Amino acid sequence: MSRRRWLGLAVLLIVLLCVPLVVHSDYLLNVADIAGIYAIAVLGLGILLGFAGQLSLAQAAFFGIGAYASGYMTVHWGWPVLPSMAVATVFSGLIGLGLGWPCLRLSGHYLALATIGFGIITQLVLINWTSVTNGSDGMTGIPPPMIGPFALATYGQYYYLVLASLVLCAYVAWRIKSTRPGRALQAIRENELAASTTGIDPTRYKIVAFVLAGAYAGLAGALLAHSIKFLSPDSYSFDQSVIFLVMLIVGGSGSIGGAILGAVLLTFLPEALRPLKTSYIMVYGAAVIAMIIFMPRGLAGLLSAALGRDDAAAARPLTNPAQPVEAKSA
Amino acid sequence: MTFDPVANLQLLVSGLAIGSIYALVALGFVLIYNAVGVVNFAQGDFVMFPSYVAISFLLPSITIFGTIVHWQLPLLLVYAVVLVLMIGFGLLFTRIAYYPLRDRGWMPVVISTIGVSIFLRNAAQLVWGSQPQVMPSPFPVQTIALGPLQVRPQDLLIIGVTALLIAFQYFLFERTTLGKQMRATAQDRDAARLIGIRVGRIVTITFVYSVLLGTISGLLVAPIFTITKEMGALIALKAFAASIVGGFGSIPGAIIGGLAIGVIETFGGFYISTAYVDAIAFVILIVVLVVRPQGLFGERVGEKA
Numbered sequence: 001m002s003r004r005r006w007l008g009l010a011v012l013l014i015v016l017l018c019v020p021l022v023v024h025s026d027y028l029l030n031v032a033d034i035a036g037i038y039a040i041a042v043l044g045l046g047i048l049l050g051f052a053g054q055l056s057l058a059q060a061a062f063f064g065i066g067a068y069a070s071g072y073m074t075v076h077w078g079w080p081v082l083p084s085m086a087v088a089t090v091f092s093g094l095i096g097l098g099l100g101w102p103c104l105r106l107s108g109h110y111l112a113l114a115t116i117g118f119g120i121i122t123q124l125v126l127i128n129w130t131s132v133t134n135g136s137d138g139m140t141g142i143p144p145p146m147i148g149p150f151a152l153a154t155y156g157q158y159y160y161l162v163l164a165s166l167v168l169c170a171y172v173a174w175r176i177k178s179t180r181p182g183r184a185l186q187a188i189r190e191n192e193l194a195a196s197t198t199g200i201d202p203t204r205y206k207i208v209a210f211v212l213a214g215a216y217a218g219l220a221g222a223l224l225a226h227s228i229k230f231l232s233p234d235s236y237s238f239d240q241s242v243i244f245l246v247m248l249i250v251g252g253s254g255s256i257g258g259a260i261l262g263a264v265l266l267t268f269l270p271e272a273l274r275p276l277k278t279s280y281i282m283v284y285g286a287a288v289i290a291m292i293i294f295m296p297r298g299l300a301g302l303l304s305a306a307l308g309r310d311d312a313a314a315a316r317p318l319t320n321p322a323q324p325v326e327a328k329s330a
Numbered sequence: 331m332t333f334d335p336v337a338n339l340q341l342l343v344s345g346l347a348i349g350s351i352y353a354l355v356a357l358g359f360v361l362i363y364n365a366v367g368v369v370n371f372a373q374g375d376f377v378m379f380p381s382y383v384a385i386s387f388l389l390p391s392i393t394i395f396g397t398i399v400h401w402q403l404p405l406l407l408v409y410a411v412v413l414v415l416m417i418g419f420g421l422l423f424t425r426i427a428y429y430p431l432r433d434r435g436w437m438p439v440v441i442s443t444i445g446v447s448i449f450l451r452n453a454a455q456l457v458w459g460s461q462p463q464v465m466p467s468p469f470p471v472q473t474i475a476l477g478p479l480q481v482r483p484q485d486l487l488i489i490g491v492t493a494l495l496i497a498f499q500y501f502l503f504e505r506t507t508l509g510k511q512m513r514a515t516a517q518d519r520d521a522a523r524l525i526g527i528r529v530g531r532i533v534t535i536t537f538v539y540s541v542l543l544g545t546i547s548g549l550l551v552a553p554i555f556t557i558t559k560e561m562g563a564l565i566a567l568k569a570f571a572a573s574i575v576g577g578f579g580s581i582p583g584a585i586i587g588g589l590a591i592g593v594i595e596t597f598g599g600f601y602i603s604t605a606y607v608d609a610i611a612f613v614i615l616i617v618v619l620v621v622r623p624q625g626l627f628g629e630r631v632g633e634k635a
Contacts, residue, residue: 055437102620108436112369113574114619116567117612128605238563242371242444249441279456285448292441293430 016163020156029155030227031271036162037223039263040169042247043256044216047173049245050253051182052209053189055108058099058115059217059244061122064236066092066218067225068126068133071142074226081145085222089215096214100207119238126233138232145226158227165223166260169216173256176212185209186254250291252298261299336478341596347485347554349592350492354547355569356576356584357499358540364516364579365536366428368436371443374566375450376416376544378559381552382458384412385465394457405468409549416545420538428537451559460559465552488550495546496585503581512536564608568595571615577628586626 023029045059070088073079079087103114126133133139144151145161152158176182187195188202196202225231243266251262269287273280295302355373362370386392387408391400403411427446431438469483503509514522515532523529548562555561572591576583591611599607618625 055440102616106619106623110574110578110619110623112440113570114616117571117615120567120612121609121616124606124609238567242448246441246444249437279452282449282452282456285445285450285452288445288448289427289442292438292445296434296438 013167017160020159024156026155029159031267033155033158033162033227034224035264035267036159036166037220037227038244038247038267039260040166040223041217041220042244042251042259042263043166043169043173044213044220045244045248046253046256046259047176047185047216048209048213049248050255050259051177051185051189052206053185054206054209055112055245056115056210056213057112057238057241057245058119058122059213060236060238060240061119062092062096062214062217063221063224063240063244064122064126064233065095065214066221067231067236068139068221069218070222071139071225071231072132074143075139075141081143081226082147085145085219085226088222089219092218092221093211093215095218096211097207099214100210103210104203104206116238116241119241123233123237126236133231133233136233138230140230142225142229142231144229155227162223162227165219169219170256170260177256181205181208246288250288250295250298252300255298255300257303258298258300261303265299338597340479340481341600342593343479343481343485343489345593345596346589347482347488347592348551348596349572349589350488351547351551351565351588352569352572352592353585353588354492354495354543355565356573356588357581358543359566359569359573360579360581360584361512361516361536361543362540365512365533366432366439368428368439368443369570370540371440371566372423372427372446372450373540373544373569374562374564375447376541376562377548377551377565378557378562379419379450379454379548380412380416380545381465381548381557381561382454382463383415384408384549384552385463385557386458387411388466389463392463393459396459412549413542413545416541417538420541421534423541424534424537428533451563454559462556462558464556467553482554484550484553491546491550495543499581508535568608568611571611574615574625575618577625580625580627583625583627 019032020029023032041059041063044062045056048054048056066088069091070081070084073084073087074081077084099115099118103111106114127135129135144153144158146152152161176185184195184200184205187198187200188205192202221236224235244263247262247266248259249262250266251260252258266284270280270284273283276283297305355377358373358376359369362368362373386394386399387401387403388405390402391398393399423446427442428439431442467484468487471483473480474483501509503513511522511527511532512535514525514527515529515536519529522532544562547565551565568591569588572587573584574587575591576585576587591614594614595607595610598610602610
């Protein structure tokens with residue numbers, strides 16, 4: 001990255017660090033926390049879809065697994081929060097491994113469908129495995145994280161934990177993208193066969209992408225659990241997976257900044273639309289259609305065009321050269 | 331548990347009925363997929379939305395946009411009106427959600443159908459409120475005796491109409507020029523265009539036909555389900571599973587897969603667990619994907635490399 005870009009990021013980070021000092025509304029800070037948490041889950045999906053070209057609709061399931069795992073360890077085992085968040089992250093990554101393994105021979109729509117199945121089953125388990133999850137009544141009494149003797153009790157304090165996690169996740173994603181594994185994933189996205197002839201093992205890299213997507217969503221879920229301190233299976237439905245996907249597409253699927261921007265924008269958009277009362281989600285649905293038609297390269301593409309820069313990855317229009325619209329020979 | 335042949339036959343009838351619904355919705359998926367290479371995520375809402383439209387005309391009184399109306403038209407007239415309205419809807423859907431994105435691969439179209447789905451569900455809630463609705467049954471009695479069996483007449487109607495539709499579709503695809511053009515377009519769009527088939531028009535017809543399949547499933551299933559904005563979602567996901575189990579892209583596969591999932595799920599709900607009944611279809615799906623990814627009738631798996 002150029003020096004100017006680093007400088008831009010540093011300024012952005014300082015501005016973000018100042019947010020809780022300027023904004024005192026608990027409501028806005030809570031929405032900001034949730035936006036950051038969603039951004040982490042969407043980044044994970046970005047590694048899987050944007051880098052590796054694998055469409056998953058189970059991101060909310062991993063989000064839920066991370067949330068419930070961390071919630072359970074702190075409530076029932078009395079673990080401290082930060083270690084249990086880390087364990088929940090690893091645990092979700094391992095479940096990602098378990099899902100990625102059998103699904104690897106699938107691609108495109110088939111993969112999407114298998115992940116939908118996994119998402120539905122996970123939600124049913126969350127509802128019905130009452131001895132662990134407390135079913136539809138939800139899990140309560142989840143403690144806030146402690147740093148030394150200090151509890152991160154307010155939304156403003158929690159904001160810093162979310163921000164730190166998001167920066168770390170974005171950095172890891174950026175490292176992956178700009179080094180050999182990321183280029184391997186992008187080669188797989190563009191053409192799996194061609195990638196494998198250059199010595200890339202598509203299976204191994206796709207598993208890695210699955211594990212990372214699961215771990216990111218797990219961390220996001222754990223962060224959510226200790227922020228809202230209440231878990232209900234409804235929050236981890238198929239619809240939530242769809243929302244993550246839409247955030248990524250709207251942001252720009254190959255771009256890290258785009259993923260974050262999409263998550264933040266689409267978390268605040270429904271809040272801004274609330275004056276429309278009951279029709280706001282309907283408007284949201286229409287907005288999604290309009291954005292996909294009129295902003296083919298996502299927000300990231302729009303921004304780089306506005307800045308007169310052609311960032312090849314961000315500006316990649318959302319099409320699948322590797323998987324053309326192909327008629328079936330039935 | 332002792333084996334009771336009568337109870338099992340009754341389970342089989344209701345399993346085949348719900349399976350017929352899955353089969354019709356699965357057919358809608360497969361036809362659109364074959365025509366344009368895209369899974370339509372709004373297919374379930376093509377079941378839900380017309381059910382709401384139908385009860386608006388059917389119920390003695392219903393609240394629409396917070397106002398109480400009393401239309402209560404005759405049943406067959408309502409079915410006709412709903413079908414005509416949904417043809418218009420299908421044209422609009424193709425024009426808005428598919429046409430502008432047709433040259434950009436499958437993912438943008440998938441996202442746009444997701445947008446349509448969000449829109450329709452919340453439009454339904456806005457117009458008809460969040461209270462679940464019940465469509466009056468077209469039959470005066472709950473169950474009828476069929477020898478020793480007590481079956482719901484609605485189940486028999488569902489099975490009968492589905493059989494007729496499948497026969498109609500067979501006739502359409504095998505015997506008419508339009509059907510042959512639809513098949514040719516599904517097989518190879520460019521070649522179809524080269525021999526003078528107006529592919530754009532055939533694609534529109536396919537979309538409208540799929541919307542109508544969803545509409546008919548909705549009108550059939552609504553009297554035995556409650557109508558909610560979410561009713562289509564689960565039906566559609568199971569129909570998805572059914573079409574994969576049968577072999578995605580295969581029309582007989584969609585029908586047999588739908589019936590199989592309906593029957594297995596009904597028996598599973600009775601003998602294994604009612605809490606996990608909605609998971610059965612997806613367990614079958616994942617097992618089939620792992621063991622025989624091409625499905626029962628499929629020829630190949632995965633999109634072309």
